Amino acid sequence: xxxxxxxxxxxxxxxxxxxxxxxxxxxxxxxxxxxxxxxxxxxxxxxxxxxxxxxxxxxxxxxxxxxxxxxxxxxxxxxxxxxxxxxxxxxxxxxxxxxxxxxxxxxxxxxxxxxxxxxxxxxxxxxxxxxxxxxxxxxxxxxxxxxxxxxxxxxxxxxxxxxxxxxxxxxxxxxxxxxxxxxxxxxxxxxxxxxxxxxxxxxxxxxxxxxxxxxxxxxxxxxxxxxxxxxxxxxxxxxxxxxxxxxxxxxxxxxxxxxxxxxxxxxxxxxxxxxxxxxxxxxxxxxxxxxxxxxxxxxxxxxxxxxxxxxxxxxxxxxxxxxxxxxxxxxxxxxxxxxxxxxxxxxxxxxxxxxxxxxxxxxxxxxxxxxxxxxxxxxxxxxxxxxxxxxxxxxxxxxxxxxxxxxxxxxxxxxxxxxxxxxxxxxxxxxxxxxxxxxxxxxxxxxxxxxxxxxxxxxxxxxxxxxxxxxxxxxxxxxxxxxxxxxx
Amino acid sequence: xxxxxxxxxxxxxxxxxxxxxxxxxxxxxxxxxxxxxxxxxxxxxxxxxxxxxxxxxxxxxxxxxxxxxxxxxxxxxxxxxxxxxxxxxxxxxxxxxxx
Numbered sequence: 001x002x003x004x005x006x007x008x009x010x011x012x013x014x015x016x017x018x019x020x021x022x023x024x025x026x027x028x029x030x031x032x033x034x035x036x037x038x039x040x041x042x043x044x045x046x047x048x049x050x051x052x053x054x055x056x057x058x059x060x061x062x063x064x065x066x067x068x069x070x071x072x073x074x075x076x077x078x079x080x081x082x083x084x085x086x087x088x089x090x091x092x093x094x095x096x097x098x099x100x101x102x103x104x105x106x107x108x109x110x111x112x113x114x115x116x117x118x119x120x121x122x123x124x125x126x127x128x129x130x131x132x133x134x135x136x137x138x139x140x141x142x143x144x145x146x147x148x149x150x151x152x153x154x155x156x157x158x159x160x161x162x163x164x165x166x167x168x169x170x171x172x173x174x175x176x177x178x179x180x181x182x183x184x185x186x187x188x189x190x191x192x193x194x195x196x197x198x199x200x201x202x203x204x205x206x207x208x209x210x211x212x213x214x215x216x217x218x219x220x221x222x223x224x225x226x227x228x229x230x231x232x233x234x235x236x237x238x239x240x241x242x243x244x245x246x247x248x249x250x251x252x253x254x255x256x257x258x259x260x261x262x263x264x265x266x267x268x269x270x271x272x273x274x275x276x277x278x279x280x281x282x283x284x285x286x287x288x289x290x291x292x293x294x295x296x297x298x299x300x301x302x303x304x305x306x307x308x309x310x311x312x313x314x315x316x317x318x319x320x321x322x323x324x325x326x327x328x329x330x331x332x333x334x335x336x337x338x339x340x341x342x343x344x345x346x347x348x349x350x351x352x353x354x355x356x357x358x359x360x361x362x363x364x365x366x367x368x369x370x371x372x373x374x375x376x377x378x379x380x381x382x383x384x385x386x387x388x389x390x391x392x393x394x395x396x397x398x399x400x401x402x403x404x405x406x407x408x409x410x411x412x413x414x415x416x417x418x419x420x421x422x423x424x425x426x427x428x429x430x431x432x433x434x435x436x437x438x439x440x441x442x443x444x445x446x447x448x449x450x451x452x453x454x455x456x457x458x459x460x461x462x463x464x465x466x467x468x469x470x471x472x473x474x475x476x477x478x479x480x481x482x483x484x485x486x487x488x
Numbered sequence: 489x490x491x492x493x494x495x496x497x498x499x500x501x502x503x504x505x506x507x508x509x510x511x512x513x514x515x516x517x518x519x520x521x522x523x524x525x526x527x528x529x530x531x532x533x534x535x536x537x538x539x540x541x542x543x544x545x546x547x548x549x550x551x552x553x554x555x556x557x558x559x560x561x562x563x564x565x566x567x568x569x570x571x572x573x574x575x576x577x578x579x580x581x582x583x584x585x586x587x
Contacts (some may be wrong), residue, residue, distance in 0.1 A: 010510045046533075100571055102567045102570070108565045195548060209544075209545065219585075233562075238555075239546065303532065305529060306529050306530050306531075306532040306533045307533060309526050309530055312532075326572070326580050326582055327568075327572050327580055328572055329573075331573035331574075336583070338583050340583075343510040344510055346509055346510075347509050349511075356526065357526075359503050359504065359507055359509070359519065359523055362503050363495065363499070364529075372534070376533050376538060377530070377533060377545030378544050379541040379542070379544075380533050380536060381543070382541050382543060383538070400496075416524050417526065418529060421526075431547075433544055434547025434548055458585050465576070
């Protein structure tokens with residue numbers, strides 16, 4: 001094998017493990033070494049070296065005993081928003097810096113049951129609120145393609161880890177673009193499934209009507225494999241869907257001839273010319289594979305950001321009220337009374353962006369403003385959802401940009417919240433509507449990767465994964481890898 | 489409601505109370521500006537006529553699923569309290585509320 005084992009895709013690694021090319025322990029140790037070598041990227045908050053090696057050994061023993069499991073012995077990383085029993089789960093916050101989870105998230109236990117080995121927890125914007133990973137208590141993640149640039153957020157650690165070959169796949173969460181935007185910035189493939197496709201149990205809540213977990217990996221084939229083992233109903237999440245799960249890997253194989261793809265007029269207006277040229281190439285490739293294109297319109301898409309920045313903060317202010325310094329997490333020193341305990345524990349441990357969003361949310365839900373903000377935003381959400389329902393009645397999916405441009409520089413937008421929020425302009429509407437959407441590498445500008453986004457209809461993950469997989473059979477953008485230098 | 493909803497430092501102080509956050513006097517101005525920045529974005533919605541539009545509370549318009557009222561969880565309070573800042577006799581300790 002000419003390439004390093006750490007650079008193989010998840011699907012290739014499982015094939016290699018099965019044929020005895022190398023062991024899970026070999027692979028896990030190779031990743032652990034690489035994580036140490038590349039620690040300057042700051043992709044991980046916690047590396048579970050000892051636990052991972054034990055799990056890898058167990059996987060090797062099981063394989064030697066003739067047992068099989070779909071992900072047996074494959075090392076993966078989890079965004080540090082998923083609770084993992086006995087492991088610190090911080091959500092990138094000082095509030096949970098001391099939180100050793102007493103239980104597993106459903107996503108964590110499902111992937112473990114499928115045989116995966118957890119090698120650690122990846123860095124993220126605090127409580128998933130951010131688009132650059134600069135809002136982490138553990139410091140910013142660096143983009144492996146250029147360490148002066150951001151990896152995107154909030155699942156920036158997961159995206160950077162996959163791009164830098166610190167793991168072949170990782171979990172992420174997406175509330176307004178937090179899987180797709182970092183996937184685009186780091187040149188990997190990431191899928192936000194339909195709302196409710198994957199259980200949110202044990203996934204630290206930000207905005208519960210928008211939050212959705214999903215896979216991040218080198219290619220659509222790996223995302224399909226992971227989704228198959230992450231999806232499904234869960235008694236512990238009443239919003240999880242009982243809609244039938246497909247074997248997404250099998251669904252990839254057929255062609256896309258005759259598939260109807262919409263190009264959204266509003267997404268193309270004023271789009272950066274480099275990104276537009278990349279999308280045009282992507283469209284040509286998909287056309288050559290037999291897809292049929294037509295122009296479509298989502299007339300209310302310009303209202304997605306305003307609606308999101310009311311709904312998400314409102315839900316965040318409710319969800320984050322549980323952090324009170326009483327039952328778990330950070331408690332301030334020497335509280336004078338109960339109120340002082342609540343207020344100081346929260347104020348001393350939440351970062352600036354989290355406090356801003358809690359405040360905006362508390363305001364939007366307060367007496368006298370609820371109708372003008374929260375209710376209004378949920379009505380706008382209906383208009384956005386209806387636009388999509390109409391368009392997706394005519395086409396199978398929509399092709400568009402994932403981000404307005406390539407990864408920006410560290411520090412460039414950190415003091416300009418509005419400019420940071422506009423990074424999510426193309427991703428947020430899929431969250432508001434609850435639709436599945438995927439970002440795949442489609443080209444480069446300024447020596448940085450650019451992603452193309454496919455938005456599909458409810459529970460049609462198989463279709464967008466198939467289109468991405470077929471695209472990746474005839475292109476090699478997803479195979480490009482950054483050269484990562486040793487941490488000094 | 490007009491397009492010009494902007495919050496004052498007084499409103500921000502009140503909201504901080506609701507959100508159980510302590511805001512230092514010197515941070516009030518910057519926090520007010522930060523909130524107004526977000527609200528300026530949000531105010532773009534105000535000009536849209538949404539009369540008669542049903543709000544979305546679940547993106548799949550799903551209703552809450554009910555389950556049989558049976559005990560399925562085991563008692564793990566010792567495990568869960570092992571990560572608490574302060575406990576005593578199975579209870580969470582906080583500063584005295586009633587003298």
